Amino acid sequence: MRATGIHLSFGSNHVLRGVDLDAPAGTTTAVIGPSGSGKSTLLRVLNRLIEPDRGDLTLDGESVLGANPDAYRQRIGMVFQQFNLFPHMTVGDNVALALRKLRGLDKERAREAARRQLDRVGLAHRVGARPSALSGGQQQRVAIARALAMEPELMLFDEATSALDPELVKGVLALMSDLASSGMTMVVVTHEMGFARSVADAVTFMDAGIVVETGTPRQVFGEPRTDRLRQFLSDVL
Ligand SMILES: Nc1ncnc2c1ncn2[C@@H]1O[C@H](COP(=O)(O)OP(=O)(O)OP(=O)(O)O)[C@@H](O)[C@H]1O
Numbered sequence: 001m002r003a004t005g006i007h008l009s010f011g012s013n014h015v016l017r018g019v020d021l022d023a024p025a026g027t028t029t030a031v032i033g034p035s036g037s038g039k040s041t042l043l044r045v046l047n048r049l050i051e052p053d054r055g056d057l058t059l060d061g062e063s064v065l066g067a068n069p070d071a072y073r074q075r076i077g078m079v080f081q082q083f084n085l086f087p088h089m090t091v092g093d094n095v096a097l098a099l100r101k102l103r104g105l106d107k108e109r110a111r112e113a114a115r116r117q118l119d120r121v122g123l124a125h126r127v128g129a130r131p132s133a134l135s136g137g138q139q140q141r142v143a144i145a146r147a148l149a150m151e152p153e154l155m156l157f158d159e160a161t162s163a164l165d166p167e168l169v170k171g172v173l174a175l176m177s178d179l180a181s182s183g184m185t186m187v188v189v190t191h192e193m194g195f196a197r198s199v200a201d202a203v204t205f206m207d208a209g210i211v212v213e214t215g216t217p218r219q220v221f222g223e224p225r226t227d228r229l230r231q232f233l234s235d236v237l
Helices: 039-046 069-073 091-101 107-120 136-149 166-181 193-198 217-222 227-236
Strands: 002-010 013-022 028-032 054-059 076-079 154-158 186-189 202-207 210-215
Touching: 002 039, 013 028, 013 039, 013 202, 013 210, 028 039, 028 193, 039 154, 039 186, 076 136, 091 107, 091 136, 107 136, 136 166, 166 186, 166 193, 193 217, 202 217, 202 227, 210 217, 210 227
Parallel strands: 028 186, 028 202, 076 154, 154 186
Antiparallel strands: 002 013, 002 054, 202 210
16 A cells, blocks of 8 residues: 555644655554644555545555545555444344355355454354453454454554553554455555554654655664654653
């Protein structure tokens, strides 16, 4: 996935000011930066939940803006801070739903595929439970299984662990780390600097709607080139 020259305003608030992001296939890119710098908005643009005012998006070398966003969105998995599971449905049905509605799988095949994905996140034994019976960390792992069930080419994580109690964060980060090692292409907006440092292939630092620095974790954390990044790191580390 590559984003080039992305601009976006909400009214007079120019939130993204020419953002470039390159997330090559098979790599994990962490996006870090202060609150309000535009990280979540950028992810929403990458998923085409919001159309940019200017700029281009390509996936697998193809420009994806303009065409039907629904078809595009089926190629992307997105995981939010809030898990957004349907409370009245079982865990298994939450994971199977899109497979039935969007992929047209029959009940049995969707259920089987859901069970496989739940197994992958260590929750096959909770297939019949309601989300409310699970911990926040387990619910987020279900949300990840739901996204993976669609066999996405790219996974976007928007502060996926920010709503979790501290003791539950580790399990979700471990799962994200496994996914990264498996070669999934991922863009991860995160406040977890340990994850960015140890799991990401590249780290992008945003401030006030621009990419201030991008590089390997070693460069970004070890040799920051700008005062803005140095200040941010001293505030968060
Ligand atoms: N739907 C919206 N309508 C109007 N303004 C918005 C909308 N979404 C975000 N903004 C504004 O865009 C700016 C960037 O917000 P964004 O949520 O992308 O920042 P962020 O870097 O993800 O912050 P945080 O780390 O706190 O989540 C903020 O000024 C915010 O108020």
